[in-house]
Amino acid sequence: MPPVRAVVFDMDGVLVDSEPVWEEVRRAFVADHGGRWPPDTQDRLMGMSTEEWAAYLATDLVEGPTTEEVAYQVIDRMSGRYAEHVPLLPGAVEAVRRLADDHVLGLASSSPRALIDLVLGEIGVAGLFRATVSTEEVDAGKPAPDGYLVAAARIGVPAAACAAVEDSSNGLRSAAAAGMRVIAVPRPEYPPAPDALALAAHVASGLDEVTGELLRSL
Structure with a gap:
């Protein structure tokens, strides 16, 4: 080598x-939209691209928002959290x-x-x-x-x-x-x-x- x-x-x-922050923000988003959060969700999401995790939330965890809407809203919440504290x-x-x-x-x-x-x-x-x-x-x-x-x-x-x-x-x-x-x-x-x-x-x-x-x- x-x-x-x-x-x-x-x-x-x-x-x-940031993983606890991502989990808190995504959990809150799912809860706000009446969705469910299976026990293995965070492990599944770690490493996924934005399109992949947003599609997973939109398809498997909540009903209503599109993949694009999920991505925009979650990233906006994350930006707000980081603006307060990294x-x-x-x-x-x-x-x-x-x-x-x-x-x-x-x-x-x-x-x-x-x-x-x-x-x-x-x-x-x-x-x-x-x-x-x-x-x-x-x-x-x-x-x-x-x-x-x-x-x-x-x-x-x-x-x-x-x-x-x-x-x-x-x-x-x-x-x-x-x-x-x-x-x-x-x-x-x-x-x-x-x-x-x-x-x-x-x-x-x-x-x-x-x-x-x-x-x-x-």
């Missing part, structure tokens, strides 16, 4: 503790700045473009990423490798020379399918499946472990 020259971050669950995870900004010193940075997120730009701008690291990719902009969301492959192409580094930092089952599967070396930083509230975690080259307890020394050891 070639040396790691680039790092591609996920955003939700890696840089920002729930940064410990060490997120420090990890981005630390790795940017010696590596090309990219981002492959399941969040829509509007939320990616809002979050990175609010936390002051937007200029450190050579390219960012939303799964709105690719054919398939995670666990398909599309987002990571497009991110690698946009930053100009082969996937085999990239490391990905991920937290969720679908994210780990996506990065591994793209041929990247995967660093897992699992969230205790949303633990990845054992088979997905087994794809990681390294399992970190937090972003403080994600250093240049670690990347050189992969």
Whole structure:
């Protein structure tokens, strides 16, 4: 394997503790429209593109709103929440700045473009990423490798020379399918499946472990 020259971050669950916010907002939307929320819903939604999760809510959980209306209303609620407070995870900004010193940075997120730009701008690291990719902009969301492959192409580094930092089952599967070396930083509230975690080259307890020394050891 070639040396790691680039790092591609996920955003939700890696840089920002957004999964609880997404769950609260989507649950509230479903409840407001008289829908149901099966126990496995959040696990299903993690990693889906905007079109995929909006279609799932519109088709399986609520009646009435179209896919486009679901996406617009949920994203609008998320934007309002982030405008009030961006729930940064410990060490997120420090990890981005630390790795940017010696590596090309990219981002492959399941969040829509509007939320990616809002979050990175609010936390002051937007200029450190050579390219960012939303799964709105690719054919398939995670666990398909599309987002990571497009991110690698946009930053100009082969996937085999990239490391990905991920937290969720679908994210780990996506990065591994793209041929990247995967660093897992699992969230205790949303633990990845054992088979997905087994794809990681390294399992970190937090972003403080994600250093240049670690990347050189992969």
